[in-house]
Amino acid sequence: MTKPRVAIFDLACCEGCQLQIVNMEDDLLNLLTVIDPVEWREAMSDQSTIYDVAIIEGSITRQADEIKVMEIRQRATYVVALGACATMGGVNKLKNNFAIHDVKKTVYGEAANMPHLDTFTVKALNEVIEVDFEVHGCPIDADELVHVVKCLLSGQTPSAPTHPVCVECKMAENCCRYEYDELCLGPLTRAGCDARCPANGFWCFGCRGFLPDANFTAAREMAAEHGKSLEDLESKLALFGSK
Numbered sequence: 001m002t003k004p005r006v007a008i009f010d011l012a013c014c015e016g017c018q019l020q021i022v023n024m025e026d027d028l029l030n031l032l033t034v035i036d037p038v039e040w041r042e043a044m045s046d047q048s049t050i051y052d053v054a055i056i057e058g059s060i061t062r063q064a065d066e067i068k069v070m071e072i073r074q075r076a077t078y079v080v081a082l083g084a085c086a087t088m089g090g091v092n093k094l095k096n097n098f099a100i101h102d103v104k105k106t107v108y109g110e111a112a113n114m115p116h117l118d119t120f121t122v123k124a125l126n127e128v129i130e131v132d133f134e135v136h137g138c139p140i141d142a143d144e145l146v147h148v149v150k151c152l153l154s155g156q157t158p159s160a161p162t163h164p165v166c167v168e169c170k171m172a173e174n175c176c177r178y179e180y181d182e183l184c185l186g187p188l189t190r191a192g193c194d195a196r197c198p199a200n201g202f203w204c205f206g207c208r209g210f211l212p213d214a215n216f217t218a219a220r221e222m223a224a225e226h227g228k229s230l231e232d233l234e235s236k237l238a239l240f241g242s243k
Contacts, residue, residue, distance in 0.1 A: 007039035011058030017083035093242035138207035
C-alpha cells in the first residue's frame with residue numbers, strides 16, 4: 001500500500017506550530033510509518049510538486065503568498081490549515097486595523113517607502129482557498145493534529161468541540177478569571193485546549209477562534225457586570241479576532 005505523500009508549508013508565522021510537530025517524539029515516529037513526508041523546510045531539504053496532503057502554517061500577507069497557496073491547492077487532495085495564523089489570520093491580522101502607511105512607518109522607520117514593501121491585506125487560508133481540515137490554536141495541540149491526520153487517512157471527519165472554553169474550565173474546577181478582575185474570552189472561544197491558559201493562571205486569549213454561534217451580546221454583558229468596558233473587550237477580541 002502506497003503511503004500518502006505529505007508536504008508542510010509555512011507562510012507568515014513564528015513556526016511554533018511546526019515545532020509542536022517536531023516535539024511529538026514517539027507520536028511523530030508512529031506517524032511516519034503511515035505517511036511519506038516529501039517536503040518540509042523546517043525538517044528536511046527535499047522538495048516536491050507532487051503530494052496528497054498539504055499542511056500549511058501561517059497567514060497570507062503578500063500577493064506571492066496568495067499565488068503560492070492557490071498552486072498548493074491545485075496539487076493537493078487535502079489541505080490542512082495549521083494553527084491560528086492559518087485558520088483565522090492570527091496576530092498578523094492586527095495590521096488590518098491600521099492605515100498601511102502607519103504600519104510601514106512603525107515597522108520600518110525611515111525605510112518605510114521602500115518600493116518592494118507589500119500593502120497586501122492579511123488573510124486567513126480559507127479566505128483564499130478551500131480548506132479541508134483545520135487545527136486550531138497558538139500553538140496547536142499535537143494530539144489534535146494526530147487526530148485530524150488519522151481521520152484524514154481513514155476517510156473520517158474529525159470531531160471538533162462545539163462548546164466554549166468555559167466548559168473545560170468548569171470541568172477542571174478552575175476559578176473563573178473574571179474573579180481575578182481579568183477579562184477572559186473563554187465564553188466566546190471554541191474549546192479543545194483543556195482550558196490550558198486559565199488552568200495556568202492566564203485569561204483566555206481566543207487563539208482557537210470564536211464559536212460559530214458565539215454570544216457576543218452575553219460577553220459584553222458579562223464584561224460590564226465585572227466593571228469592564230466595551231473598549232476593554234474589543235481590545236482583547238482584536239488580538240486573534242481582527243478582520
